[in-house]
Amino acid sequence: MKTILVIGNGMVGYKFCEKLMTKTNGVNYKVIVFGEEPRPAYDRVHLSEYFSDQDAERLSMAPRSWYEENNIELITNERVTDIHRASKTITTISDKEYTYDYLVLATGSSAFVPPIPGIEKKGVFVYRTIEDLDATMSYVEEIKKNKSDGKAAILGGGLLGLEAGKAIIDMGLETSVVEFAPRLMPRQLDNDASKVLQRKLEGIGLDVLLSKGTQNIEGGDAITGMRFSEDEVLPVDMLLVSAGIRPRDELAKTCGLDVGTRGGIVVSNDMRTSDENVFAIGECALLNHMIYGLVAPGYDMAGVAVDQILGGDSLMPTSIDMSTKLKLSGIDVASFGDALNEAKESESIVYENKFQGIYKKINVSKDGKKLLGGILVGDASDYNMLHQIFLNGMKIPENPEDLILGARGGESASFGSALDLPDSAVVCSCEAVTKGAICCKVNDEGMTTLKEVAGATKATTGCGGCKPMVTDLINESLKAQGVTVKETICEHFDYSRQELYDIVKLKGIKTYAKLLSTHGKGKLGCETCKPVAASLFASIYADTGNDHNVIQDSNDKFLANIQRNGTYSVVPRVAGGEITPEQLIVLGQIGKKYDLYTKITGGARIDFFGAELHELPLIWKDLIDAGFESGHAYGKSLRTVKSCVGSTWCRYGMDESVSFAIEIENRYKGLRSPHKIKGGVSGCIRECAEARGKDFGIIAVEGGWNLYIGGNGGATPRHAELLAEKITNEEVIRYVDRFLMYYIKTAGPLVRTAAWLDKIEGGIEHVKDVVINDSLGLCDQLDKDMAGLVNAYKCEWKEAIENINEQNNRFAHFVNSEESDDTIEFVALRDQKMPKLWA
Amino acid sequence: MNSILEQYKTVPESEVKTWFKAAPVSKFPENGGACVKVNDKQIAVFNFTAEGKWYASQNVCPHKMEMVLSRGMIGEDCGTPKIACPLHKKTFSLETGENLNGEDYSIAIFPVKIEEGFVYIGTH
Ligand code: SRM
Ligand SMILES: Cc1cc2nc3c(=O)[nH]c(=O)nc-3n(C[C@H](O)[C@H](O)[C@H](O)COP(=O)(O)OP(=O)(O)OC[C@H]3O[C@@H](n4cnc5c(N)ncnc54)[C@H](O)[C@@H]3O)c2cc1C
Ligand code: SF4
Ligand code: FES
Numbered sequence: 019m020k021t022i023l024v025i026g027n028g029m030v031g032y033k034f035c036e037k038l039m040t041k042t043n044g045v046n047y048k049v050i051v052f053g054e055e056p057r058p059a060y061d062r063v064h065l066s067e068y069f070s071d072q073d074a075e076r077l078s079m080a081p082r083s084w085y086e087e088n089n090i091e092l093i094t095n096e097r098v099t100d101i102h103r104a105s106k107t108i109t110t111i112s113d114k115e116y117t118y119d120y121l122v123l124a125t126g127s128s129a130f131v132p133p134i135p136g137i138e139k140k141g142v143f144v145y146r147t148i149e150d151l152d153a154t155m156s157y158v159e160e161i162k163k164n165k166s167d168g169k170a171a172i173l174g175g176g177l178l179g180l181e182a183g184k185a186i187i188d189m190g191l192e193t194s195v196v197e198f199a200p201r202l203m204p205r206q207l208d209n210d211a212s213k214v215l216q217r218k219l220e221g222i223g224l225d226v227l228l229s230k231g232t233q234n235i236e237g238g239d240a241i242t243g244m245r246f247s248e249d250e251v252l253p254v255d256m257l258l259v260s261a262g263i264r265p266r267d268e269l270a271k272t273c274g275l276d277v278g279t280r281g282g283i284v285v286s287n288d289m290r291t292s293d294e295n296v297f298a299i300g301e302c303a304l305l306n307h308m309i310y311g312l313v314a315p316g317y318d319m320a321g322v323a324v325d326q327i328l329g330g331d332s333l334m335p336t337s338i339d340m341s342t343k344l345k346l347s348g349i350d351v352a353s354f355g356d357a358l359n360e361a362k363e364s365e366s367i368v369y370e371n372k373f374q375g376i377y378k379k380i381n382v383s384k385d386g387k388k389l390l391g392g393i394l395v396g397d398a399s400d401y402n403m404l405h406q407i408f409l410n411g412m413k414i415p416e417n418p419e420d421l422i423l424g425a426r427g428g429e430s431a432s433f434g435s436a437l438d439l440p441d442s443a444v445v446c447s448c449e450a451v452t453k454g455a456i457c458c459k460v461n462d463e464g465m466t467t468l469k470e471v472a473g474a475t476k477a478t479t480g481c482g483g484c485k486p487m488v489t490d491l492i493n494e495s496l497k498a499q500g501v502t503v504k505e506t507i508c509e510h511f512d513y514s515r516q517e518l519y520d521i522v523k524l525k526g527i528k529t530y531a532k533l534l535s536t537h538g539k540g541k542l543g544c545e546t547c548k549p550v551a552a553s554l555f556a557s558i559y560a561d562t563g564n565d566h567n568v569i570q571d572s573n574d575k576f577l578a579n580i581q582r583n584g585t586y587s588v589v590p591r592v593a594g595g596e597i598t599p600e601q602l603i604v605l606g607q608i609g610k611k612y613d614l615y616t617k618i619t620g621g622a623r624i625d626f627f628g629a630e631l632h633e634l635p636l637i638w639k640d641l642i643d644a645g646f647e648s649g650h651a652y653g654k655s656l657r658t659v660k661s662c663v664g665s666t667w668c669r670y671g672m673d674e675s676v677s678f679a680i681e682i683e684n685r686y687k688g689l690r691s692p693h694k695i696k697g698g699v700s701g702c703i704r705e706c707a708e709a710r711g712k713d714f715g716i717i718a719v720e721g722g723w724n725l726y727i728g729g730n731g732g733a734t735p736r737h738a739e740l741l742a743e744k745i746t747n748e749e750v751i752r753y754v755d756r757f758l759m760y761y762i763k764t765a766g767p768l769v770r771t772a773a774w775l776d777k778i779e780g781g782i783e784h785v786k787d788v789v790i791n792d793s794l795g796l797c798d799q800l801d802k803d804m805a806g807l808v809n810a811y812k813c814e815w816k817e818a819i820e821n822i823n824e825q826n827n828r829f830a831h832f833v834n835s836e837e838s839d840d841t842i843e844f845v846a847l848r849d850q851k852m853p854k855l856w857a
Numbered sequence: 858m859n860s861i862l863e864q865y866k867t868v869p870e871s872e873v874k875t876w877f878k879a880a881p882v883s884k885f886p887e888n889g890g891a892c893v894k895v896n897d898k899q900i901a902v903f904n905f906t907a908e909g910k911w912y913a914s915q916n917v918c919p920h921k922m923e924m925v926l927s928r929g930m931i932g933e934d935c936g937t938p939k940i941a942c943p944l945h946k947k948t949f950s951l952e953t954g955e956n957l958n959g960e961d962y963s964i965a966i967f968p969v970k971i972e973e974g975f976v977y978i979g980t981h
Contacts, residue, residue: 569888572943
């Protein structure tokens with residue numbers, strides 16, 4: 019049996035063992051691993067998490083028992099001190115000797131500490147091991163004990179330095195990042211990107227100092243400051259050095275292996291050093307004159323070394339991907355490929371939005387066909403897809419700017435679906451999992467969740483950056499399989515909305531609990547089926563948003579639309595858009611009283627924004643006292659019936675469109691449906707009310723009204739289609755009643771009338787048959803059902819206010835305190851206010 | 858902004874030092890949630906009446922840092938109790954705090970106990 023000795027039990031040394039075990043099942047080789055650190059290999063990439071939970075277990079790559087189960091002898095706390103290549107032996111610090119057939123150097127690197135005078139002082143730390151973090155944390159505690167305004171600095175504004183800076187701020191010290199270069203992350207970002215990032219960092223309280231060379235570390239025994247020049251000193255109580263890494267090649271040097279002039283054990287692309295029985299992998303290895311300071315290339319090297327030892331012929335690829343995404347929650351920074359256009363082979367396209375703090379740049383080959391690299395700051399949501407397009411040399415859109423701006427004017431997204439990637443695309447680079455492997459789990463092995471796929475492939479278990487893309491792949495593969503062939507509501511109900519409508523109605527089911535226990539699965543349901551049930555109870559029994567409160571969708575639950583900052587909007591009904599000067603004055607007074615942002619909506623009424631939860635009943639009380647009613651702007655229900663001024667004033671008007679719009683809006687107010695419903699009434703074919711863009715549109719013509727249905731503005735505009743011509747007011751109402759009721763009974767959840775009409779077999783002719791010619795014999799029922807709903811109308815805000823009791827007030831922010839939410843922040847906007855922007 | 862998130866760390870039942878007396882059970886909607894002020898923090902408490910279980914989590918949604926999770930909707934995902942944020946419907950496991958849509962961020966969760974008709978939240 020041959021013996022493999024592994025020196026170094028870091029991330030890459032561990033990965034070597036794992037890959038060796040997968041390939042050999044632990045037979046044929048005796049493996050001994052030496053680690054200088056006291057504990058088995060842990061995840062250095064997520065080291066910063068240790069600052070917040072001090073849970074070393076959680077970072078562990080594998081417990082000691084794993085090594086035992088695989089017959090690997092793991093000797094920690096034992097540094098290897100010499101290699102004797104002639105006798106193929108090594109010695110350790112405790113003078114033990116071991117013989118090898120193959121030797122694997124996975125000694126990693128150490129933090130580079132620049133030789134600044136005074137750098138040896140107390141209070142200067144590096145950031146590489148759990149012990150480093152323990153030492154840093156206890157020093158921070160000491161500083162905090164002795165002074166209230168302790169200050170720290172980070173030397174180095176690269177990837178690690180910024181991560182460290184954030185960690186120290188979180189520990190409660192004021193922190194500055196000191197960078198020698200004129201920009202942050204100089205290896206990944208250009209100047210403009212750095213500026214945007216700098217503003218973001220300053221936003222979280224990290225001070226940034228650029229172009230600063232440190233001449234001297236000030237202080238006696240312990241550090242008190244950093245001197246940049248004759249007259250510039252930054253006072254600090256501690257310093258964390260993050261100025262780069264130095265490969266640990268000391269063993270290799272003393273045993274005569276080739277090392278690079280600036281350090282690193284020279285290897286060829288089979289990962290062998292100048293001695294063919296000695297391999298070097300990970301951050302100690304110098305490949306193509308480069309040290310790859312990232313874990314993914316290290317893992318690839320481990321794989322190559324394993325294969326070579328087993329007699330295979332794998333080699334490292336000629337180009338190694340160095341793309342990176344910063345792991346600071348809330349701060350998006352990523353760069354990939356030739357981000358700085360160092361090869362000068364590309365043209366750049368840049369998008370910058372200073373207001374929102376977004377900077378995006380892509381470098382495109384001169385022929386406009388290939389994506390060569392890019393930088394994303396402030397919004398890196400497209401990173402995974404762009405990175406894949408770059409890695410796989412995929413075709414890019416004709417207008418490359420679509421990649422960062424999105425396709426404008428067209429229907430579809432600029433880069434289609436994750437399924438367009440080639441099967442060989444490596445989606446999870448930490449674990450080298452390809453798109454093909456992920457889709458195979460879904461398509462051939464029947465997996466349906468991220469959890470299952472992650473368990474089976476290890477994808478997403480490394481840095482986690484690929485999670486969104488893996489999730490997309492799973493969902494889109496499922497979709498492509500037609501998994502949702504039957505339009506069931508969700509995992510809790512095997513019925514379509516129409517089937518559930520009939521069940522509820524025929525069996526007289528009145529609560530969600532009953533519906534779930536008699537026709538669903540499980541005890542709890544979810545955010546998909548609950549609002550559907552609430553909507554059915556409303557459409558069948560005229561229940562309001564106050565009933566079944568906990569199953570109502572976000573907005574129905576509090577009878578108001580939730581806004582960006584957790585406040586709400588308030589929209590009183592202004593039927594047909596007709597409003598008196600007195601009403602306008604009252605609205606103005608209420609807006610002023612509660613300091614609400616006020617605007618006229620696209621639905622021709624008035625919207626107040628920025629009401630805090632506990633203010634809603636107060637505002638509505640005032641509105642109701644002044645004669646207003648709920649406008650149901652929050653519900654999947656009738657919104658507005660827009661009118662034009664019509665024959666009352668207009669010289670072309672054929673009929674009184676305002677009067678009719680008011681009558682119709684008041685008829686259907688409060689009516690709940692699968693999606694929202696909007697109407698319009700125009701006084702002539704000039705169509706100033708845009709009635710044909712509404713779910714139902716009514717237009718006055720010579721001889722009566724034309725009635726159109728199934729129009730839509732919004733995301734997919736569609737003109738309404740003619741249902742009946744030259745009909746009377748009564749006929750309009752009869753047909754609209756039946757059309758709406760038929761839609762309410764048969765549409766899927768969140769399907770508007772336009773999409774419903776597009777899908778229904780027979781289209782408009784079928785609907786005409788049903789609502790005019792009574793082809794299904796349904797008309798009586800439809801008429802009766804609608805009459806019932808119209809008669810049952812009540813203003814649900816009035817109802818809500820009457821039923822608030824001190825004991826149980828759902829509009830209180832806290833159950834145990836009268837206080838309001840003090841985290842809500844507004845900023846000024848013109849003469850009003852708006853929520854503070856999202857970071 | 859993220860300093861808000863730093864204030865909320867999962868408290869395992871075994872590490873509870875103080876049980877914060879929140880409010881009587883009757884104050885919490887059945888099969889719904891409500892927000893409790895715990896000193897200067899906001900904790901969302903969820904009453905899974907159908908199962909006779911209670912859960913608690915940070916009230917702030919880590920997606921956009923808004924104090925809204927207690928106003929979300931509870932439910933289950935293949936047997937895991939979860940909460941859906943009212944703003945963009947991101948869902949989180951109430952057992953582990955894990956994001957169930959496959960995104961990176963998660964929420965901190967806290968133990969809850971009921972004694973003599975009162976809801977208590979476990980804190981450090
Ligand atoms: C306030 C308002 C914008 C404004 O300041 O003018 C608005 C605001 C919202 N609209 Fe709208 N829409 C508003 C008029 C419109 C219009 C114009 C109209 O009604 O004539 C349209 C296009 C017409 C149409 O619906 O066909 C419109 C098409 C949408 C859509 C796309 C619907 C579609 O079928 O494609 C959505 C998304 C959805 O409903 O799923 C939407 C959703 C929203 C939501 C509810 C988004 C949300 O979930 O938070 C916004 C919240 C409103 C709030 O907090 O009060 N809003 N929205 C308008 C309120 C009208 C009112 O008085 O009630
Ligand atoms: C804070 C931090 C954040 C990072 N973030 C990222 C990131 O987001 N993405 C990314 O790709 N990479 C990141 N990295 C880099 C990544 O951690 C390294 O690329 C990876 O750990 C390299 O693995 P390695 O096994 O080569 O070296 P190491 O993990 O350093 O392991 C080497 C081990 O060998 C031991 N050793 C050395 N000499 C001897 C000897 N003579 N005898 C016995 N044992 C010895 C050392 O003590 C050490 O335990 C980060 C690193 C740090 C410190
Ligand atoms: S168009 Fe979009 S942003 Fe504007 S109000 Fe409607 S939903 Fe909101
Ligand atoms: S803020 Fe909670 S999902 Fe967006």
